[in-house]
Amino acid sequence: MEGEKIKIHLADDHQVLIDGLLAVLRLEQKFEVVGFSLNGNALLERIQENKADVLIMDINMPERDGIEVLREFNEKGYPCKVIILSSYEDVKLIKEVLKLGAHGFLAKNCAGENIAEAIETVYKGEKYFSDSIRDKILGAFSGVKTEVAESTDKYFLGAIDSITDRELEILKLIAQECSGQEIGDRLGISKNTVESHRKNLIKKLKVKNSIGLVKLAMRYNLVN
Amino acid sequence: MEGEKIKIHLADDHQVLIDGLLAVLRLEQKFEVVGFSLNGNALLERIQENKADVLIMDINMPERDGIEVLREFNEKGYPCKVIILSSYEDVKLIKEVLKLGAHGFLAKNCAGENIAEAIETVYKGEKYFSDSIRDKILGAFSGVKTEVAESTDKYFLGAIDSITDRELEILKLIAQECSGQEIGDRLGISKNTVESHRKNLIKKLKVKNSIGLVKLAMRYNLVN
DNA sequence: TACAACATCACCATTTGTGGTGATATCTAA
DNA sequence: TTAGATATCACCACAAATGGTGATGTTGTA
Incomplete structure (x- = not known):
């Protein structure tokens, strides 16, 4: 056949x-x-x-x-x-x-x-x-970041990849317009912990505030 | 020919x-x-x-x-x-x-x-x-909103269209991670005025905070 | 002209977010 | 076992955002 x-x-x-x-x-x-x-x-x-x-x-x-x-x-x-x-x-x-x-x-x-x-x-x-x-x-795989730095987007790829599961979870809620308090309540953790994660995200993704976080998250489809 | x-x-x-x-x-x-x-x-x-x-x-x-x-x-x-x-x-x-x-x-x-x-x-x-x-x-043109309400996106179209030039200008700066103060300085207006515009945007676009604004703005390509 | 829409600003109270430091517990990989 | 990463939480100080009310001047249009 x-x-x-x-x-x-x-x-x-x-x-x-x-x-x-x-x-x-x-x-x-x-x-x-x-x-x-x-x-x-x-x-x-x-x-x-x-x-x-x-x-x-x-x-x-x-x-x-x-x-x-x-x-x-x-x-x-x-x-x-x-x-x-x-x-x-x-x-x-x-x-x-x-x-x-x-x-x-x-x-x-x-x-x-x-x-x-x-x-x-x-x-x-x-x-x-x-x-x-x-x-x-x-x-x-090799831990080496692809050095194709032709666009700023590529620059962030390494950082994006370093987001932990918990951080991603919190990032998603931030993108859903929740306050730190609300996020804490939903996840059953302290508001302080949420803010710690938020600050870590802001630092490691090199953005100025939560709005920067959400923009990155949307660009990479990390959020709906 | x-x-x-x-x-x-x-x-x-x-x-x-x-x-x-x-x-x-x-x-x-x-x-x-x-x-x-x-x-x-x-x-x-x-x-x-x-x-x-x-x-x-x-x-x-x-x-x-x-x-x-x-x-x-x-x-x-x-x-x-x-x-x-x-x-x-x-x-x-x-x-x-x-x-x-x-x-x-x-x-x-x-x-x-x-x-x-x-x-x-x-x-x-x-x-x-x-x-x-x-x-x-x-x-x-006719002022009548297209009544194809098949998705929530469509629902917002009327509201999006009602954004004034000044509001759009401020929305763009919000999306650029600027604070109210910074926006005021850049546009040469009071921080209070900026916050007024921000609040109007939040109300008319029916979002919870600035993050909601930026999400909409990105979805409709109102910002870079 | 008179109304509506817009942009401007102020003042208030309260909640949130940002920035920093430091601490503890767990787990994994070197 | 030891160092590093992760998740957890607290406390502080300050900046920023939110929500409300009210007011003024301009402009364009019915």
Whole structure:
């Protein structure tokens, strides 16, 4: 046989990106796009029916984001391979989705040809990462920060990665417009402790105040 | 003659989106993509050489954003028509880019076929907007808010639009992590006045504190 | 003209946030 | 076992933000 095409499902809230991917993937005979979804809920409803082999999915989607979809996949045990397509190249995020069973991670600034490569690779059960992501993973692994300091964003990546779980938890609540007191109450710890964490975050992320924290958190999708 | 192709330049920091657009546009014989850029600076360097008729550009780009590029265009007086491709459908943003001479505005969640339509329309010198954008403009014009309350974001659009120039100015400085005092000094007004504006913003945007303000501002790209 | 919207400022009380120092307990990795 | 990282908490002082009320001048428009 071997004439079987690889069945693909696309999920992204930007219709143009889907149209673009469709056009790119149609150029290859070995692929067949069997469906696409504009948000996480729609995706979860349709993915059962059309039996896709590979899902290419954005992290940021309305209704349910990519992380939630991956979690659902784990519970239900779908055999479908997942490639994450994301604007954000945060190491923590990459770690997270890999832990959740994703097979590939593509930065949105990767070339179109990488997509085909990625699909074939993960279809075989191997992992695939676009170049910049591979660099980040290696850097994070060896403890050496990737020295591509072309943008200030990159500069922060190391620091972002050093946020502890507890700090992240508090950062999320700060971003939800909670006061230190409220955060303390919710987590069952003292307001003083919350403020300690806040100060540590401000120092290690080199921002001026909580607003700086929230901006970074949003830029790296550490918060919803 | 009439066999002349429309020369197009693409600008977006997401390579996949560019590849997608390339694939979509290649399907039509009447278009010729003469170049693309991944950021505002690169765009401004290249746009002179390849004499594009139409530029399709994202607002959010590194180095220089779409707004800055439009400003530069106005100073230099390039004859090229500009179509903005944006994730954000904020009325203020649309007004802004139109004021700066953009000929079209497409939401990124529009269909691929709209792109071709948009290019042909603006090439003739007319304006083009994708459906959702057209709705927003009409709504803003008639003073009636578009009643598509499918997401909480949409709910805020009216309020966002009611931000005054002065308030926006102050909001931007708040987002830059300035204190009320600093903002007052910079604008040459009293700290008290700054706090008045801040309080008005918090009230009209229905958020809990300055962090809520900054989150909204970022979501709608009111700040850099 | 008169009203509404805007920008300006003041004063108040109270809560929050920032910055610093220092301390304790736990856990992990060298 | 020892050093480092993490999480916890306290206390202090000061700056900043929030919430309220009230007031003034300008400007544009009905």
